[in-house]
Structure formats: C-alpha cells, structure tokens
Amino acid sequence: MKETMEEKLFRMTDILRGAINASDYKKIIFPLLALRHLENRPENYKIPEQAKWSGIIYEYYRLKEMILEALREIEYENPGLKGVLYSDLLENLDQDIFQKVVAAINEIPLDSEVIEKILYTFAAGEGKMGADYITPKSLTKLLPPLLDIKGGSIQDGAAGVSQLLIAAGEYARKKGHQVQLFGQEINKDTWSIGKINLLIHGFDTENFVLGNTITKPAFTNQFFDYVVMNFPFSLKDWGREQVEFDLYRRFKYGIPSDANADMAFIQHGLSALSPEGKAAILVPHGTLFRGGADRQIRQGMIDDDVIETIISLPTNLFVSTSIPVALIIFNKNKPVERKEVIQFIDAADHYEKGRGQNILQDEDIQKIIEAYRSNQPIEKFSTFISIDEIIAAEANLNIKRYFEINEVESEVLGKVQVNRELYEQSAYEKVVLKDLVVMYRGMNTPNKKNLEKETGDSYLIQLADVQEGEILFDQLTPIELDKKTSTYEVMEGDILISSRGAAIKVAVVPSTDKKLILSHNFIGLRPRKGVNPSFIKAFLESPIGLYYITSQQKGTSVTVLTIKDIENIPVPDLEKDQINEIGNSFRRADEELANIIEKAKQEHARNYYSLYEKMGLTEAFKVGEDY
Secondary structure, three states, X not given: OOOOHHHHHHHHHHHHEOOEOHHHHHHHHHHHHHHHHXXXXXXXXXXXXXXXXXXHOOOOOOHHHHHHHHHHHHHHHOHHHOOOOOOHHHHHOOHXXXXXXXXXXXXXXXXXXXXXXXXHHHHHHHOHHHHOOOOOHHHHHHHHHHHOOOOEXXXXXXXXXXXXXXXXXXXXXXXXXXEEEEEEEOOHHHHHHHHXXXXXXXXXXXXXXXXXXXXXXXXXOOOEEEEEEOOOOOOOOOOHHHHOOOOOOOOOOOOOOOOOOHHHHHHHHHHOEEEEEEEEEEEEXXXXXXXXXXXXXXXXXXXXXXXXXXXXXXXOOOOOOOOOEEEEEEEOOOOHHHOOEEEEEEOOOOOEEOOOOEEOOHHHHXXXXXXXXXXXXXXXOEEEEEHHHHHHOOOOOOHHHHOOOOXXXXXXXXXXXXXXXXXXXXXXXXXXXXXXXXXXXXXXXXXXXXXHHOOOOEEEEOHHHEEOOEEOHHHOEEEOOOOOHHHHEEOOOOEEEEOXXXXXXXXXXXXXXXXXXEEOOEXXXXXXXXXXXXXXXXXXXXXXXHHHHHHHOEEOOOEEOOHHHHOOOEEEOOXXXXXXXXXXXXXXXXXXXXXXXXXXXXXXXXXXXHHHHHOOOHHHOOOHHHO
C-alpha cells in the first residue's frame, strides 16, 4: 500500500525520536529540506556543483560528510544564509540516523503546503514552546484579506518562523502584486527556520534579520505599507530602560511599564507604517482596558484616530494559551466614513472546536471580513462607536462594553430582556451610585497556604463565604488585624459586591460581634447618611443593576470589576424616606421568603419522618436533640 504524506512525516520524525529532543527536530530537518530546495533556485543563490542535493544524495559512505560540506559552502557563497544551514546538531547526529533522515526527506514533495504541515505538526508537538514561534493557521488566513494587500512592503517585527509574512506575501502574489517582505526575530533557531521557510516559499530572505525588535530595531530608515504582527503576549522585563530615550521616536504615546511589553510592540508596529499604511496586530484583551501607562497610550492613539477596527476572537486559538485574543487594525489614512469612529466586531463565539484547539472556519473568516468591509452595523456582531464616547469611557476599548446586553439572568425573575435607553430616558431622575455610597476595595490576601496558617481575632470575607445574599460566618477565615488591614474593616450596613468572577454576589453586612475584613474579591459600598443598604442591594440585583454590572465586567479567563467600573451606574434618585421605605420592604420580602422556606423545610422533614415511621425505620435512629 502506498505510504500517505502523514505516514511519511511520522516516519521522518520517528527516526529522530530518542536521539535528540523533539524541539530540535526542525533544526535537523529544515536545513536538509533547504539544501534539497536550493538546487531549484540557481537564479537566486550560488550553488556549487558539488553542493547540489541530486549529486550527493546517493553517496552512501560519504553522505553525511558531503552534506555538511555542502551546507558550509552554500553559507560561504551566500552570506545572507550564514548561520542558517550548518549546525553542530547536524554535525553530532549519529551517522546511521543521519542517512535515514536524508532518505526520508528525499521522498517528501518539495511543496510549500507540505512544509507548512511539517511546521504546524512540530509546533503542536512542542506545545507552548512551539506556539511561541508560529501563528495559528486560521489567523494567517484572516489577517491578509483584512488588510487587502495590494503590493508594496510588508513588515513583521516579531516574525517567528515567518508564517504571517508568508501568508501576507502569498495573498498579494495571488492578486498579481509584487511585494517585499521584511522581518525580525529575536531567537536564533527560530530565525534560521524562518529564513528557510521564506526560501522554500520562494521569497527573498535578505530582509529577514536576527535581533531584538524593541531594543535594536532593524529597519529604522524606512516605512512600510503594511505591518502584521503576533508578538509574545505580556512580556516582562522587556528593556524599558533601554528605550527611555528612543532615537527612532517610536513611543510618541508613552513608554509602557516594564511589567508588560504589549504596548511597546504595538507602538513599534504603528511607528513603522507609512503615512497611508495599515497594520493588523494580534493582542491579548488586557491591552484594550489596562490602566496606567497603557491607558495613556490608548488615549493618544484614539485622539490621533489611527485605530480603525477591533475584533474579538475566540478563546483557545493558540496552543500556548486558552485566553481569547483580539485583533487591532490600525489605519493611518482612514476613509472619510470611518473617521472619528472605531468599529468593534465580536467574533468570540464564531469557531469550530478542534483537537485541543479552536479553529476559525472559512465561513467564520468570511463573516469577519465582510463585516469589516461594510460600513453598516450588524446586530450583536459589528458596531461603530464614536471616539467621543470612547474618550468619555477613559479610553476603554473593552469590546463587550460596546455591545448591548439585551438579556440578563435575575435570581428572582429568571431571564429578563433589558432596554437601557428606555431606563435612562424614563421620567425618573437618576443619580450616580457614588453619590449614594462611599466605595472601598478589598485587601490583597495571602495565598491559600498562608491563609490556612493565619490566626487572629478578625475574619476575612472571601468569595465562597457569600452565598445567596448571605455571609456564612461559620466558615470565615481568621486573620490578624493591624493598622494596614484596618482600612479594609467592614461595618454593619455595608454592601458587598463581588469584583471577580462571572457570578455577581451582593450582600448586606448584618449586625455581628465579629471584626470583618474584606478580601480583594469584593468592592465595599458604605451607604451615605440616610441611604438604606437594602435599597442599594435590591437595585444592584435588579435586572437594570445586573445589566450595568455585566456590561462593565472585563477580563479574559476571569472577569473583574473595579470601583471605576461601577461608580457611575445611574440609580433612581428618590427622596430619602422613599429609599428607606422601599429598602425596608425589600428586606421584609426577603425575610418572609426565608420564613416560608424554613416552614416548608420543617413540613418536608415531618412528612419524611412520618413515611420513615411507616417503613418501620424510626425505632432504629434518633433525630437532633434526642441523642
């Protein structure tokens, strides 16, 4: 039976299994693939006669020696390939294994799709390490048509194995356009594979360079028509001090914290664009709403009106992380109809589940492209928000914020449809929440192991300690109260609202002789004079309150709320006696329900006991205080 391509690839890697680390397979296979391919590129590279694959492949006894010499000669004759082909790893590979690998490679078609299959197979096998150098295939299919590349120059400052660059170049080629590709990669092994990948796909490799894009950018004297980038997310200690006085003026909007390089990569890409250039850059969602320096940078980009579209993509597209990502499209020459607005596309739920990884299907990609090209909103999928509204929201680009949440889940009423505009335009006067309460945040707590060792006469309220609107005092964790923690002390009548997690928990602190400390999982609301806490609790748990809270939640794997997110929620502005009366009525309604439930439980228990009695079981057990 004829061997399939998958079987050939498996046999090739199986030869190396046990001899070297799996992460090194590509360092053996790709230089040999390049050597075989180079024979067909005499117009682009100098290939000595004795270095041609076809002339040395059948030299059994001297095969390894001749191939190593061929790789060295080609690097010597083609300085642009220096450090790309020859390696000590090849030199030290067992001769028998070397010959078997060469034989296996000789049977693989020199097809760019096969090369791509090999790369993605290796990346999947390497897990997180592999995902650091390659962009998911469905994303390489999405970015080029969004940019609609019409020839010119394309740059990727975090190019990995150059998959995004190649996808962009091939998109242009199919449209009949000529392009120049420019890339930079910091990891030498990844850079060499990227060079070989470009070479095999028929692209020039001269402008694919090794180096640190942020601290030592390679292409400082030119601008590009297009930029594509999938940089390493949330990189720490990236070299902030080295770019403090950047000679290339890349950080006009500010320098981000040393704890996160996302905005450094974004500004690098944006600064590389020509005055009419466009960029498509993949980012983690935190980039869209982080505070501090990141917020300042976002504000600057929004003010300059260079952000055209933000697309929310599904979770688990990458091998390395399950978090959802977003795609920002920058345009330095936005069309008239797109000026002073930013388009938001919510494609987070449009994907197909794959083996351990979600995939954008062709129809998902097409839907995103069509929405991007249209100037009309699409309900629950694409919307256009004015820059003025975004600036008023403190440059928050969190995608969920700009899509109306029509439906909320009320614990009392079930699923409820909410119309925000009708509420805000109603005849009732409104007052913002912060005018009714003083807000304070909870304390950053020790980790779980350290908490278990804590002792003290105060008690910490954590997420699990609030259930169905009640604080479970019997399970609170003791903690030592000092001057620092006393600022987080909870008082009777305070309202607690959970600040982490999708489930919204609200509770009013009852009278207690325990000293209570609020954890960082909550925001505390202390009612101002004359404000009934039960009124505030009832509003926050109402469909309207839930709508505002849910629409402000942000985050990736865990949703979070901050004081700023909720302080301006509009609350009905009633007279103090009305607030008090309504609040007390809500409290009485809760107490009546609790009494009814308790009576029902007691009746339920009596019925069970009576039935157990009829079964002849009650003589053999005692209940409660009877034993």
